[in-house]
Every structure is written in C-alpha cells, then in structure tokens.
Amino acid sequence: MTIIKVLYVDDEENNLSSFRANFRRLYEIYTANSGAEALDILSQTEVHIVISDQRMPNMTGVELFKKIKKLYPEPIRILLTGYTDIEALADAINTGDIYRYITKPWNEIELNNGIQNAYDVFRTRRELKEKLMELQKTNDELNRFIYSISHELRAPLASALGVINLAKLDNVFAESEKGYEYWNLIEDCCARLDYNITSTLQYYKNSRYSNVKEEVNFEKLVDDLVTMHKLANNVDDKIRFEVSIDQPEKFIGDIFRIEVIIGNLISNAIKYQKPEEEDKLIKIEVKVNRLDAIITITDNGLGILNDHLNKIFNQFFRMHNQKGTGLGLFIVREALAKLDGKISVESVLNSGTKFTIRIPNNVPDI
Amino acid sequence: MPSNTHIPNSLIIVDDSSVDLKINSRIASLTKLFKQILCFNSAEAALDFLVENLNNPEVCPVLILLDIQMPEMDGFEFLKRYERFPRSFKEKSAVIMLSSTDDLGDMTRVESDKNVVRLLKKPLQIGELKELLTRIYDL
Known part of the structure; x- marks a missing residue:
C-alpha cells in the first residue's frame, strides 16, 4: 500500500x-x-x-x-x-x-479517523479519474478501430464487386450460359455482406454520434434512399414505389439517423415481399408539420405474425428463412430513441405491413 | 470545383491496392476518353511525378482519381500538398476522390475541399464515371 x-x-x-x-x-x-x-x-x-x-x-x-x-x-x-x-x-x-x-x-483518534476517511475519498476520486481516462482511451481506440475495420472489411469487398463489374463489361464467360448467373450470385453475396457490415457499423455509430440539427428535405432524402436501395437489392422495376411527400414546413433534424431509419425500413419492405405477388408495391408517405414528421412505409408483402410483432425490434430477431442480420429494426428503434421519436407497426400476415414513424421537428418556435 | 473545360491529357490513378488500380484503369480505358492512363500505388509516387511534370504538355492537364485510405500518405495529405501546386496547373486539372468509405467525417472533409470535384463510391461504375466526366468537361 x-x-x-x-x-x-x-x-x-x-x-x-x-x-x-x-x-x-x-x-x-x-x-x-x-x-x-x-x-x-x-x-x-x-x-x-x-x-x-x-x-x-x-x-x-x-x-x-x-x-x-x-x-x-x-x-x-x-x-x-x-x-x-x-x-x-x-x-x-x-x-x-x-x-x-x-x-x-x-485528539489523536479523531484526527486519525479524519485522515483515514479523507484518504479514502482521495483514493476513490483518483481511481474514478483514472477509470475515466481509461474509458476515454478505450473509446478513442474503439473509434479508430471501427474506422479502420470498416475500411479493411469493405475495401476488399468493393474490389471484388469491381472485378465482377469488369468481368461483365468484358463479357468474360459470355459463351457459357451459366457464367452470367454465377457472376450475379457472387455479386449478390458480396452486396449482402457489404450491407451486413454497414448495418453493424451503423448500429455502433448510432450509439455514439451526438444529434446533429440540419435542414431535412424529405423529397430528396426519400428519393435518394429509394434509388440506393433499389440498386443495392437489384430491384429494377419489379417493385412499384409510390412516394408522396407533403412538406409545407421546414424540418430540422438529424439527417444521418433519419436516413438510417427510413433506409432500413425501405430495405425491409423490399426484402419481405411475396415472391409470387404480381404487383409488388411499397408506399412511402411523409407529412411534415411544425411539430413532427410523420412517415409511413406500407408494403403488400409477407406481413408479420401477430406473435412476432412485439419481438421484431429485438436485437438478432429474424423471421425464419429470411436473409438479414436481425439488426435492421433494432437499429431503427435505437436511432429513434436518440431522436425522441416513435414507431408503431400494423401487419396482416400475407397481405402486408405498415410502419408509422413520428420524428420531432426541431424547427425553432416563432 | 475548378472552372475548366480542359480535356485532360492524362488520367492519374492513385491507389495503394493493385487490384483496384487494375480495375479502375480498365474501367477508365473502357470510357475511351483518355489519351493515357498513369497508375501510382502511393500518394508520394504520384506527387513526385506531378511535381516533375507540372509544365509538361504531354502530361497536363490531368484528371486525378484519388483513393482516401492509403498507408503512409493518405488522400487528404495528398490534397494538402496538391494545394501548393501553381494555380495555373490546378485551374486546368481536377481531382475525383474514389473510396469505399461511408464515414461521415471523410465525406464532409471531401466535400469541403475546393480542389475535389466529387467523391465516387467504390466499386467505380462506368456509367457514373462517364456521366461525371460529361458534366465536368462539357462533352
């Protein structure tokens, strides 16, 4: 001692x-x-x-x-x-x-007790300070680690996707019937792996970024997200998107988290379509007023079993037979919690799901 | 963004990954828009070359495809040094960043650099590259 x-x-x-x-x-x-x-x-x-x-x-x-x-x-x-x-x-x-x-x-005893107690306080404070510094250091290291792991994992994947791209452009294996199909399968796998890495990192980032307040143009945001997720999931025109944005008011909020939330829900709506459905439809409606942005995302897909409805926001919960990390909705819920937002879900098995989100508008009061 | 319509004499690709150099130079050559394509596997090597050839009409003006994350000198440090090149050179040249990054910090940093035209995501898509070039060079 x-x-x-x-x-x-x-x-x-x-x-x-x-x-x-x-x-x-x-x-x-x-x-x-x-x-x-x-x-x-x-x-x-x-x-x-x-x-x-x-x-x-x-x-x-x-x-x-x-x-x-x-x-x-x-x-x-x-x-x-x-x-x-x-x-x-x-x-x-x-x-x-x-x-x-x-x-x-x-007297000696009283003063000695005083010294002992004071030293306990001193030691506790110092330990706390050391722990705090340790924590800060671990945090910084973790951030650097996440940044570099994100690059280390995703860069080779991007390269692989680049090679596949080239193989298609250069018509490698064009003479073989199976060739094109195989390239597509590899591409699918790479894209899915990239998605999984990205969403895992998204979850981590959500837990640490502080809220940013910037102007959000939902028209553009939803448009970009739809295009991006169509691309990422190779949707082409097999799914009809109906987007209606009603934004008469300025909306101030955290674009990163709003993107994460809407993006994940769009991605789910795409993933959980009924394969045999002729007219696959995803409806996205946004209504902005002074207080909130109310966003609904409706699909006519597989729907969710009633028993499962209260579990879907749990970490690693997945519908059986479905691809995905089981992280998507969990991330949505975590991001919404940071924004003080609300989410509700209605679903009928085999006829579709509707998510309703409410995100507070941080526009200053007049 | 530099206000130039000077069609580049060379495309300079800077990337530490040899695979990406191969992919991206092939994609660039498929656009048939470049007289010559020069690949460098480090920011240092590219800078050394550029400094030697700032006034070389065989090389300039240039378009640079620049990776962000590279060991030793990264894309941002490259840009810091690039900024010190003579204005006459920079006015006719352009830089496109190319990265798989999804880090918001990286993205805002790229956007705020006046020498960078845009950040393109890896893998480089030939359509996207063509479209951007058309826009930059009024093709």
Missing part, C-alpha cells in the same frame, strides 16, 4: 511538533508554519491530505484552502478550528473548499 502523505499547516511550532510526534509512524508528514510555506511545499510535493489551522496571521486556513483548491484540486482538505470560527466556516464548507473540519484542540 502506498504511504499516505499529509501536509500539516499551523503557525504554532508546538502543534507542528506534537502532530509529528503522534503521526510520524503512520504517515509521511510535511509541515509548514504559514500558508505561503504550505503552497511552496505543494508546488514541489504531491501530498494526499492537507490539514490546516484556521487562525494564522497573513493567510487564514480557509483562504489557504481556496488557493490550494484552484492550484492543486486533488489533495483532500481538513480544517482545524475552534468553536468560535463556525460562522466563517459555513461558507467554506458550502462552497466545497473543505472536506471536513475538526475542532481544536484535536
């Missing part, structure tokens, strides 16, 4: 020597006979506890502690005082300049 370092300040030489005599076997002791000398010692030595007499010429104990608190916030401060100084004490205690006061004349 580390030895506890105590600085004792008193203008009376007798008190200093009796303190020394009482405690030198227990602690590493420094003494000073004035505030100025105490500050001098503190500038050179790191002590854990400072004990000071209140009544001293030039600088009182409270005045000294106010200075120490500013310059060296770590050591715990104990004031020694007679009953007559209580008035002056109140303010010092209330502003946190003193951890404890002990009345003079002190």
